[in-house]
Amino acid sequence: MTAPEPFGTRLRRAMDERGPLCVGIDPHPSLLAAWGLGDDVGGLERFADTVVEALAERVAVLKPQSAFFERFGSRGVAVLERTVAAARSAGALVLLDAKRGDIGSTMAAYAAAYLDEGAPLAADAVTVSPYLGYGSLRPALDLARANGRGVFVLALTSNPEGAEVQSAVTAAGPTVAQGILDRLREENAAELAAGAPLGSFGAVVGATVGETGAELAIGGPLLAPGVGAQGATAADLPRVFGDTLGQVLPNVGRGVLKHGPHPAALRAAAEREAAEIARFLDSGA
């Protein structure tokens, strides 16, 4: 059996062909209302279907936020399963935003849920939290590598509370966030040595975090949420990412979704975001 193409290689190609934009599928109750939809499973499904119809053939990555689907219990999770499958078959890479993290033996079950061939919720990549220690993520990292899928690890999150943990200095010297970034660089080394253009193991670094002094060159993608509703703009990206701009995958959720429910309006909003992002990524690259 030939090895599956690594996620990082697939992501690099998608970012080059479609532009580096990840659009969130975040069905907030307020957005359901603004789109004239019920705050129920029917509204959830209509919302997710509309985003997939409008954008899955155009943007590099769609990022459904699991919480907004889990809110409706098993029927909401069933909508998430269908959304992931539909977006992937329309050509988008799907980053399932679940932010899981647990002891290694439980992490193995989360990995099986999101990164295993044939799992109902299998996506191209998943977000994880390293708060139980980077090593606890090993089952997800290994399964992702084996299956040509990816993992995005929280490093410098976009929310103002994140710094109290992530900027703490460890006994070994660097900050907690830098320790995560350093481990990700090691994680990506083998793929890069084998000639991959981008590693499969990404970090989450908010577009809101400003100049942190962190060394962000991990050889893998840098998911940058926070553009739009959280106050960052594309103009912030060069300051945050410096010479790693070429690896940045900015995420926009509400900043695009608020322009729905018409697919053409969502497409136009995503195109405006993509153009704005390209302007600043190119200028700093």
Ligand SMILES: O=C(O)c1cc(=O)[nH]c(=O)n1[C@@H]1O[C@H](COP(=O)(O)O)[C@@H](O)[C@H]1O
């Ligand atoms: O992992 C994430 O995607 C994430 C990490 C982070 O540091 N900050 C952050 O906002 N997110 C997610 O990114 C999305 C941001 O959505 P908007 O603020 O609507 O653009 C939400 O789904 C958040 O859960």
